[in-house]
Amino acid sequence: MLLIKNGRVLDPASKTDGALDVLLDGEKIAKTGTALSAPDAEVFDATALVVAPGFIDLHCHLREPGQELSETIETGTRAAARGGFAAVCCMPNTQPVNDNASVTRSIVDRAAAVGTVRVWPIGAASIGSKGEALAEIAAMKDAGIVAVSDDGKPIATARLMRQVMDYCTSLGLPVIDHCEDASLFAGGVMREGPASVRLGLKGIPAQCESICVGRDVEIAQLTGARLHIAHMSTRGSLEYVRAAKKQGLRVTCEVTPHHFTLTDEHVRYNTNYKMNPPLASREDRDALIEGLADGSIDAIATDHAPHHPASKEVEFDHAPFGITGFETALALGLTELVHKNKLSLMRLVELFTTGPGRVLGIERKIAAGAPADLTIFSTDHAWTFRASESASKSRNTPFDGRAFRGAPMATIVGGRFAFRHSKTAQA
Numbered sequence: 001m002l003l004i005k006n007g008r009v010l011d012p013a014s015k016t017d018g019a020l021d022v023l024l025d026g027e028k029i030a031k032t033g034t035a036l037s038a039p040d041a042e043v044f045d046a047t048a049l050v051v052a053p054g055f056i057d058l059h060c061h062l063r064e065p066g067q068e069l070s071e072t073i074e075t076g077t078r079a080a081a082r083g084g085f086a087a088v089c090c091m092p093n094t095q096p097v098n099d100n101a102s103v104t105r106s107i108v109d110r111a112a113a114v115g116t117v118r119v120w121p122i123g124a125a126s127i128g129s130k131g132e133a134l135a136e137i138a139a140m141k142d143a144g145i146v147a148v149s150d151d152g153k154p155i156a157t158a159r160l161m162r163q164v165m166d167y168c169t170s171l172g173l174p175v176i177d178h179c180e181d182a183s184l185f186a187g188g189v190m191r192e193g194p195a196s197v198r199l200g201l202k203g204i205p206a207q208c209e210s211i212c213v214g215r216d217v218e219i220a221q222l223t224g225a226r227l228h229i230a231h232m233s234t235r236g237s238l239e240y241v242r243a244a245k246k247q248g249l250r251v252t253c254e255v256t257p258h259h260f261t262l263t264d265e266h267v268r269y270n271t272n273y274k275m276n277p278p279l280a281s282r283e284d285r286d287a288l289i290e291g292l293a294d295g296s297i298d299a300i301a302t303d304h305a306p307h308h309p310a311s312k313e314v315e316f317d318h319a320p321f322g323i324t325g326f327e328t329a330l331a332l333g334l335t336e337l338v339h340k341n342k343l344s345l346m347r348l349v350e351l352f353t354t355g356p357g358r359v360l361g362i363e364r365k366i367a368a369g370a371p372a373d374l375t376i377f378s379t380d381h382a383w384t385f386r387a388s389e390s391a392s393k394s395r396n397t398p399f400d401g402r403a404f405r406g407a408p409m410a411t412i413v414g415g416r417f418a419f420r421h422s423k424t425a426q427a
């Protein structure tokens, strides 16, 4: 048994915000209350800390199988735990692609053997994510996938999207799309605009994303399926999602910490600023922050995309897209959104817990009988992120050396510590 004493419990599911103790018994929460005592329990003193349901990351790349130089399930989940995530959803663009039950099972088994946090795989929508034939979605669901996506690429055609949606609706799975119009993408490396002109880098217009979001929303209307827009980065995309929600369609979306923090004006000839979708204009970034605050956006997701240093140490045009994200996500949310009064603390917690939970159809709450997954964090702890100290195998982040206010202090998964900040560890 583990007793979390003196914390500020923030539970979006019950709108609880107050001083409560939480008693964990094995895999489940036993009870919550004031001045709880349990003589046999280990006690964690959460004085001045927030106790939230375990965070869920809807979007990451763990690179195993196939790209273990960049990350493994072991190193990736350790980095996730340090970032406060109790569960992460890993995209299927591994080698081989997770497009069949045997790959799904190997990921689930590996995570059970060496993972620090829960790993919920996402299966490919099409075989090899090639955009041609449907993958073995039903068999992958039996093996443990929680959603489908061809992330890295959009689901190639409207016709395939319709098939995937019809299939996933009968299986009760959400369809996650990386929205991009291939013909407009056309070899671009950053957002098209004054900044791309100044840097002389090939631009990708904002409409490259929103055109595909529009297509997907239209097909969601046709099929009634659950559609989730990955790493949404533009105002135009957000308008489509808002309109879809207003119509009562089952459309949700996520935004990454880098897209609510940085803009195309921050891009340097440094490949740690190269990601897809690219950093957007200031107007788009401000629209995303509005959407996070007003409830139009459902989740913050990292799109943690580790790349081995050698692969990023090349010219901007030739570098792969993507940055790491687990260990800076909560700190960016606190520093950039909550402390700047753009978002309430409750809303931020919702974006990491009940919000992504709802996308997957998984309940997240602090109540007797719920899974003993908790994220405990400080809103004020001052620290500086050092990529060299990351638990990830990769170092590709634009946030190396950035000072933060607020940090994860402990991550509890199934009643056990997956991570404990050295400041909180008792002798």
Ligand SMILES: [Zn+2]
Pocket: 151, 152, 153, 178, 230, 231, 276, 277
């Ligand atoms: Zn993507």
Ligand SMILES: [Zn+2]
Pocket: 059, 060, 061, 091, 151, 152, 303, 305
């Ligand atoms: Zn991704």
